[in-house]
Amino acid sequence: MAKTTRVKNKRLKAAAGSGKSRATGAPKWVGQPIRRVEEDRLVRGKGIFVDDQKLTGMLHIRFVRSSYGHAKITRVDVTKAAALPGVVCTLTGAEVKGLVKPFIEIGPDVGQKIADYPMAVDKVVYQGEPVAAVVAENRMAAEDAAELVEVEYEPLPPVMTAEDALKEGSLVHPGMGTNRNWHGVFEYGDMEKAFKQADHVVHIDRLHFHRFSSTPLECNAMIAVWDSRSERIEYWSNNSFPSFAAQFLSPALGVRIDQILMKSFDIGGGFGIKITNYPYMALCALASRKAGDRPVKWTETRTEHMQASAHGNERTFLDTRVALDKNGVITAIDSRHVDDCGAYPRYEPLGCVIWAQVLPGSYRVRNIRIDMNQVVTNKCPVGPNRGYSRMQQLWFLERVLDICGHSLGIPTDEMRLRNYIRKNEMPYETPNGCVYDSGDYAGMLAMGKTLVGWDDWKRKQAAAREEGRWIGLGIGSTLDSGTNNFGQARIINAGAPFSGQSKAAIAKLDIYGEVVISMGSVPQGQGHETTAAQVVADVLGVSPGHVKVKPGFDTEQNAYTGHTGTYASQFAVTGLSAIHGAATKLRKEMSRLAAWALKAKEKDLEFGVGAQGPEVRDKRSKKSINYWALANIVNVNNAGMPEKLWDVTLNCRHVYHAPFQLPDVKKKFGNLTLTYAAQIHVAVVEVDRDTFQPKILAYACVDDCGRAINPRIVEGQVHGCTAHGIGAALMEDCAYDGDGNLLASTFSDYTPITAMNMPDLLYGHMESPSPFTFNGAKGMGEGGAAPVHTICAALQDALYSKGVIINDSHNTGDSIFLAVQRAGTGGFASSVRIEHRRAAGRSAR
Amino acid sequence: MSQVPNARVEAVYFSSAGGETAVSSCLSAPIAIECARTTTNDFCRSPTADTRHPKRQAENIVYAHPFSYHRAGSLLEASELLQQLGEEARLIAGGQSLIPLMKMRMVRPSALVDINFIPGLSEIRCSDGQLRFGALARHADIEESDAASSIPIVQDCAAGIADVQVRNQGTIGGSLAEADPSGDWGAVLLTLETSVRCSRPSGERTIALDDFFKDAYTTVLGHDELISEIIVKQPAKNSAGAYLAFKRSAPVYATASAAVQLTLGDSDTCKDVRIVLGCVGLTAIRAKEAEKTLREKKLEKKRIDSAVEAVRAAAEPQDDMRGSADYKRVLIAALVKRAIGIAARRARGEQVEAGHEYVGR
Known part of the structure; x- marks a missing residue:
C-alpha cells in the first residue's frame, strides 16, 4: 500500500551543496571524540551560573504563590510584608496589570482572548502561580516578608483532565468562552478508501501520555536591572531561547527590543523548559524599576520549579482506528488527540503542529487523519520539554504498532520491519510534506537486536514463561527531528509573523591574533564550545586549542538572529553552519591579507601551524606570516594597507538560513524540519510476579544522527536522554489530585531518576549523513523519549497474554498491579477491538 | 549560647514527646x-x-x-x-x-x-554479648563497622539508607528519636532485643525499643531527654535476619520495608521469629500473627504463605505518591516472603545479598 515518494526539492540539495567547505580538505578534527573543553571548569565548580553573580546593591525577590489550583482572589494585603525591615518594595497582581500588557498569544481566535499577565490578577489558575512578590535586601528578609503577605481566595472548581476540560463545565479563562484553545484536523491520503479496503481494523479507545518534566540541576534563575539612565533592561538569565523571550518581553513591558539586553553563560541543564521563564523576567524587571534601578535576583527553589516553572505536554489519544492489510502493514490511522497545555499556552499552541514533523513516525503509512485539540487546565503551564510534542506522537504510534502486532499475532520486530520506511526510499517525503533526509531504521533495529541478544532473550523468555515469569522484549523507534521551520507556526495561526530558521556567528581575529568565535547559542551541557572549535580548527588548519569559543547569549555581541537559542535539536546543523560560514569568511579575508603581505598568490597559500603558532604559508617562497602579524596589519598597523583591502575587518559575521519555504497552511503541508536523527532502543524487562515491579534486564540504544561531529558528546547525549526517558517511563510523574494540588512538588515525591535506577546501557552508533547539511550532521539530543516507547513495548509484550493493554506512558509497580487486577476481571476487553474484515485469517505470517 | 563559626552542620531529630504533626515525606x-x-x-x-x-x-x-x-x-x-x-x-x-x-x-x-560535639557519643562497640551504638553513630560508620557486620540485618539497613551524603551525616539515634513511620532503623531494631539508653537531668533510664515509639513522629522521650546509646543483644549463632526496603530512588523513603529475624532449630524448624513492617503504618508494625504462624513450626511454603497473608492483614498503609494502599499491601507481603527466605538461608550459614532495592534495576 505504502507509496514511495521521491523528493524533488532542488532548494534543499542546493543549500547543502553550497555549504560545502571549499577552503578545507578532509576534516581532521570534526569526527574526533575529543574531550569537552567545558568539562574542566564545570567539574571543578568553576562554571559561571546566574546564582554565582553578585552585583552591587543587588536585591532578592520572593514570590507569594497560590496554594489553590483554581480560585478567585478576594484580597491581597502586603502592608505587613512591606513594613518588615529589609524589605524594599512589593508587587501585587493588580499593580502588575497596570504596568504591563498581557504577553503575546501565538494561538488564533479564542487563544487571543487569554490575558496572560506574569502575575495573577483576579484569579489564580494553577497551584504555585505568583500572586504577589516582595523585594528585599537579602533572601532571608524576602522569605520572611513573603510569609506576611495576606491573600484570601474563594476556591473555584478546578479543571484537571483533558476530558474534563472538553466538557466545558468550569472555564479556566472565562474570556475564552471555552477550554479548547486550539483545534485543527490534519488529514492526508484517502481515509475512506483505506478503511474500506482494510483486512483488519483495530480500535483503541484511549491512550494517555503523562505529564513529566526535566528537572534540570539548576532551576530558573535571573538577575534584572532596569536602568533608567541608559533606558535599558539588562538581564543575566538562564533562559534557553533569549531572542524569543525578548520578543515576548518587549511588547509586554512597552520597551523597544533593543532596550532589552540578554546575557547568559553556563546553564545547568534546561531541556527546553527554560524557554518559558520569561514571565518571571518581566516581574524581575518591574521589581528592579520599582526598587530604584537596583539589580533584582531571583533563584527558584525546587518546589517552585516543580509547581510553577513548566511541565511537559500531557496528551490523550481517543477513539483510534487503525486499518491494516493482511500482512499487518498499517494503511491508515484515524484518531482524536487532546493535548493539555496547563493554565497558559505561552509557547503553545505550537505543540499542536510540532508533532506533525513526525506525523507517520518511522512508518510508511500514507493515510492519516488526526483531529488535534489542545485544552487549558488548572495545572502548571507546559514548556517545550525534551522530545517536545514529537515524543507524544511517536509514543502513540509505537503503542498502535505494538497493540496491532499483538492483536494480529505478528511479532513486534517483524511488525516494525513490515512498516518501516526503507533505506532506499530516502530522502522520503511524508504525507504532510516533511522530508526525512536519510536513515536506515531496519539496519538500526538489527544492530539493536544484536547488541541486546534478541534471539537469546526470546529463548529465555519462552523458558521463563513456562515458569510463570513475565518477561517482555520491547522496541522503541523514534525520530529526533531537528532544525525546525518556524513557518509551521502559520499552520497554527495563519497570521503568525515568523518562519524559517537561522543562526548567526561571528569569527574574528583579535588584535594579538587570537581566533575568537561568538555564537549566541545557549548551551546547557551540549558541548558547543568544543564542537564549534572542532569546526573552526578544520577551516583554519589549526587545532581546537587555538580557537576561543565564547559560550552563551550576549545581545551586545550581535551574534544572534530572532531564532537564536538552544532548542529543537539543531546546533550541529544551524549553529555549526553559521560558525563554519563565519570562519570561512575569516579565512578568505586572512588569505587576501596574507597574499598581499607575502607577495604571493592566494592559491599558493596554505593554512597551518608553524614554529610561531598558527600561520599562513606561501608554498612557493616558503615564507609565512603568523596570526599576530596578520591581525596587527588590520587593527593597529594599517598605514600603507592598500585600498583594495580596506574591507578586510577580520571580524566576520555570518548568518545561516535553513533552506525552508512557507508551508501550505490550508493543506497543512510542507517541510517542517530539516534533519531527522533516529534512535532505536531495545529492552528486556521483567515484571516481578510478587512485587509487580518492572526490572530492566538488558537495554540497548542505537543512535544515528548523521555525521557525528564529536562521537563522545553524541554518546553522552544518548545516555542523558535514555536516563531521562527511563525516569519518565518508570518514576517521574507530575501527578495532580482532583483539587488541583501537585502531588510531586518535591524530589521525594517526584523521584527523578538517579544512577541507582539506571541499567547498564549497550550503545550502538550508525551514520547516515544528511544530504541537506554542509557537514552531513543532524541535530540530536532530544532522543524522542525512546525509553518511554521501549519500556511500554516490553511491558506490553510481557503482559499481553495476561490481557493487559499498556495504555499509559507511565508505569509503576503500582499501576502494573492494578492493570493485572483489571485484566483479571476482563477490564481491558472493551478497550481494544479488532475487526477482521476479510478472510485473511488471524495470523498473517 | 554562642554562634559557631565554621562548625560542620549536622542534622536533627525530634526529641519532643508532644504530638509532632505528621509531615508527609518531605526529605528532599x-x-x-x-x-x-x-x-x-x-x-x-x-x-x-x-x-x-x-x-x-x-x-x-x-x-x-x-x-x-x-x-x-x-x-x-x-x-x-x-x-x-x-x-x-x-x-x-x-x-x-x-x-x-x-x-x-x-x-x-x-x-x-x-549535640554533635558531645564526646564519646559516636562509638560502636561489642561487649558482653551486646552491640552498643552511640547515639551519634553515623549510618556510614555502622555500615563499615566490624561489630555491625556480625548482624547481617543491621548491615542490610545501614548500607542503603538514602544516599552517601545522608549516610555520612545521619545518625542512628536521630533516626530513632525522629520516629518517622518510614524510618529504617525502627523496623530493623525491633526484630532484635534492643533497648534505648536515655539521659535527662533527673538521671538515666533504659527503655525497651518495643515501648519506645508511641505514634508517628512521637516517642516516649521527654522534652529534655535524649538518647545516649542503643543497645542490641547479639543474636544467637543459629539466628539471622534480612532487611528489604523497596525505594523508588535512592534518596527517598521506602515504599515498604520488611525486617525479619529468624532463629532456626533442628530440621528447619523456626524456633523464633520476629517480623516487622516499615512504612505501612503510623509506626513500624510487629506482625505478631504472622510470627505465630511460623514459630515452633517447620518452615514450609504453606506456612510461609499463611504468614504472608497475616502480614497483608497487619499492614495499615495509606495512599500517597509512593503507592496506593492496596499496592503497598501486595508489596509488603512480597518483601516479607523474600526476607523470610533470605533470613532462613542466612541462618543456615549461606551468604545472601539483601538490603535496599530500587525501581528499574
Whole structure:
C-alpha cells in the first residue's frame, strides 16, 4: 500500500551543496571524540551560573504563590510584608496589570482572548502561580516578608483532565468562552478508501501520555536591572531561547527590543523548559524599576520549579482506528488527540503542529487523519520539554504498532520491519510534506537486536514463561527531528509573523591574533564550545586549542538572529553552519591579507601551524606570516594597507538560513524540519510476579544522527536522554489530585531518576549523513523519549497474554498491579477491538 | 549560647514527646545535600545578627526561619539547654530530616541544641554479648563497622539508607528519636532485643525499643531527654535476619520495608521469629500473627504463605505518591516472603545479598 515518494526539492540539495567547505580538505578534527573543553571548569565548580553573580546593591525577590489550583482572589494585603525591615518594595497582581500588557498569544481566535499577565490578577489558575512578590535586601528578609503577605481566595472548581476540560463545565479563562484553545484536523491520503479496503481494523479507545518534566540541576534563575539612565533592561538569565523571550518581553513591558539586553553563560541543564521563564523576567524587571534601578535576583527553589516553572505536554489519544492489510502493514490511522497545555499556552499552541514533523513516525503509512485539540487546565503551564510534542506522537504510534502486532499475532520486530520506511526510499517525503533526509531504521533495529541478544532473550523468555515469569522484549523507534521551520507556526495561526530558521556567528581575529568565535547559542551541557572549535580548527588548519569559543547569549555581541537559542535539536546543523560560514569568511579575508603581505598568490597559500603558532604559508617562497602579524596589519598597523583591502575587518559575521519555504497552511503541508536523527532502543524487562515491579534486564540504544561531529558528546547525549526517558517511563510523574494540588512538588515525591535506577546501557552508533547539511550532521539530543516507547513495548509484550493493554506512558509497580487486577476481571476487553474484515485469517505470517 | 563559626552542620531529630504533626515525606535529598554543605555561619542566623552586612547578605543561602544556635558539651548540658529554651527548641544530630524541613519552613524551631560535639557519643562497640551504638553513630560508620557486620540485618539497613551524603551525616539515634513511620532503623531494631539508653537531668533510664515509639513522629522521650546509646543483644549463632526496603530512588523513603529475624532449630524448624513492617503504618508494625504462624513450626511454603497473608492483614498503609494502599499491601507481603527466605538461608550459614532495592534495576 505504502507509496514511495521521491523528493524533488532542488532548494534543499542546493543549500547543502553550497555549504560545502571549499577552503578545507578532509576534516581532521570534526569526527574526533575529543574531550569537552567545558568539562574542566564545570567539574571543578568553576562554571559561571546566574546564582554565582553578585552585583552591587543587588536585591532578592520572593514570590507569594497560590496554594489553590483554581480560585478567585478576594484580597491581597502586603502592608505587613512591606513594613518588615529589609524589605524594599512589593508587587501585587493588580499593580502588575497596570504596568504591563498581557504577553503575546501565538494561538488564533479564542487563544487571543487569554490575558496572560506574569502575575495573577483576579484569579489564580494553577497551584504555585505568583500572586504577589516582595523585594528585599537579602533572601532571608524576602522569605520572611513573603510569609506576611495576606491573600484570601474563594476556591473555584478546578479543571484537571483533558476530558474534563472538553466538557466545558468550569472555564479556566472565562474570556475564552471555552477550554479548547486550539483545534485543527490534519488529514492526508484517502481515509475512506483505506478503511474500506482494510483486512483488519483495530480500535483503541484511549491512550494517555503523562505529564513529566526535566528537572534540570539548576532551576530558573535571573538577575534584572532596569536602568533608567541608559533606558535599558539588562538581564543575566538562564533562559534557553533569549531572542524569543525578548520578543515576548518587549511588547509586554512597552520597551523597544533593543532596550532589552540578554546575557547568559553556563546553564545547568534546561531541556527546553527554560524557554518559558520569561514571565518571571518581566516581574524581575518591574521589581528592579520599582526598587530604584537596583539589580533584582531571583533563584527558584525546587518546589517552585516543580509547581510553577513548566511541565511537559500531557496528551490523550481517543477513539483510534487503525486499518491494516493482511500482512499487518498499517494503511491508515484515524484518531482524536487532546493535548493539555496547563493554565497558559505561552509557547503553545505550537505543540499542536510540532508533532506533525513526525506525523507517520518511522512508518510508511500514507493515510492519516488526526483531529488535534489542545485544552487549558488548572495545572502548571507546559514548556517545550525534551522530545517536545514529537515524543507524544511517536509514543502513540509505537503503542498502535505494538497493540496491532499483538492483536494480529505478528511479532513486534517483524511488525516494525513490515512498516518501516526503507533505506532506499530516502530522502522520503511524508504525507504532510516533511522530508526525512536519510536513515536506515531496519539496519538500526538489527544492530539493536544484536547488541541486546534478541534471539537469546526470546529463548529465555519462552523458558521463563513456562515458569510463570513475565518477561517482555520491547522496541522503541523514534525520530529526533531537528532544525525546525518556524513557518509551521502559520499552520497554527495563519497570521503568525515568523518562519524559517537561522543562526548567526561571528569569527574574528583579535588584535594579538587570537581566533575568537561568538555564537549566541545557549548551551546547557551540549558541548558547543568544543564542537564549534572542532569546526573552526578544520577551516583554519589549526587545532581546537587555538580557537576561543565564547559560550552563551550576549545581545551586545550581535551574534544572534530572532531564532537564536538552544532548542529543537539543531546546533550541529544551524549553529555549526553559521560558525563554519563565519570562519570561512575569516579565512578568505586572512588569505587576501596574507597574499598581499607575502607577495604571493592566494592559491599558493596554505593554512597551518608553524614554529610561531598558527600561520599562513606561501608554498612557493616558503615564507609565512603568523596570526599576530596578520591581525596587527588590520587593527593597529594599517598605514600603507592598500585600498583594495580596506574591507578586510577580520571580524566576520555570518548568518545561516535553513533552506525552508512557507508551508501550505490550508493543506497543512510542507517541510517542517530539516534533519531527522533516529534512535532505536531495545529492552528486556521483567515484571516481578510478587512485587509487580518492572526490572530492566538488558537495554540497548542505537543512535544515528548523521555525521557525528564529536562521537563522545553524541554518546553522552544518548545516555542523558535514555536516563531521562527511563525516569519518565518508570518514576517521574507530575501527578495532580482532583483539587488541583501537585502531588510531586518535591524530589521525594517526584523521584527523578538517579544512577541507582539506571541499567547498564549497550550503545550502538550508525551514520547516515544528511544530504541537506554542509557537514552531513543532524541535530540530536532530544532522543524522542525512546525509553518511554521501549519500556511500554516490553511491558506490553510481557503482559499481553495476561490481557493487559499498556495504555499509559507511565508505569509503576503500582499501576502494573492494578492493570493485572483489571485484566483479571476482563477490564481491558472493551478497550481494544479488532475487526477482521476479510478472510485473511488471524495470523498473517 | 554562642554562634559557631565554621562548625560542620549536622542534622536533627525530634526529641519532643508532644504530638509532632505528621509531615508527609518531605526529605528532599538535594536540599539536604545543599544544607550539609552549608556552614553554620551561613544558616544559623541569630535574631540579633546584622543582616545589612554585605558579606552576610551574600552568604544567606538557606531560608530557615530565624533560630538561635547552642552547642552542648555534655548530655547534661544538652538537657539543661532544652529545659531552658523550652518546647520550641530542638536537638540537632545529623540534621538530614530536620534541616530540609526547616529550610522549607515546615518546622520552625526557636533554637537548636547541637549535640554533635558531645564526646564519646559516636562509638560502636561489642561487649558482653551486646552491640552498643552511640547515639551519634553515623549510618556510614555502622555500615563499615566490624561489630555491625556480625548482624547481617543491621548491615542490610545501614548500607542503603538514602544516599552517601545522608549516610555520612545521619545518625542512628536521630533516626530513632525522629520516629518517622518510614524510618529504617525502627523496623530493623525491633526484630532484635534492643533497648534505648536515655539521659535527662533527673538521671538515666533504659527503655525497651518495643515501648519506645508511641505514634508517628512521637516517642516516649521527654522534652529534655535524649538518647545516649542503643543497645542490641547479639543474636544467637543459629539466628539471622534480612532487611528489604523497596525505594523508588535512592534518596527517598521506602515504599515498604520488611525486617525479619529468624532463629532456626533442628530440621528447619523456626524456633523464633520476629517480623516487622516499615512504612505501612503510623509506626513500624510487629506482625505478631504472622510470627505465630511460623514459630515452633517447620518452615514450609504453606506456612510461609499463611504468614504472608497475616502480614497483608497487619499492614495499615495509606495512599500517597509512593503507592496506593492496596499496592503497598501486595508489596509488603512480597518483601516479607523474600526476607523470610533470605533470613532462613542466612541462618543456615549461606551468604545472601539483601538490603535496599530500587525501581528499574
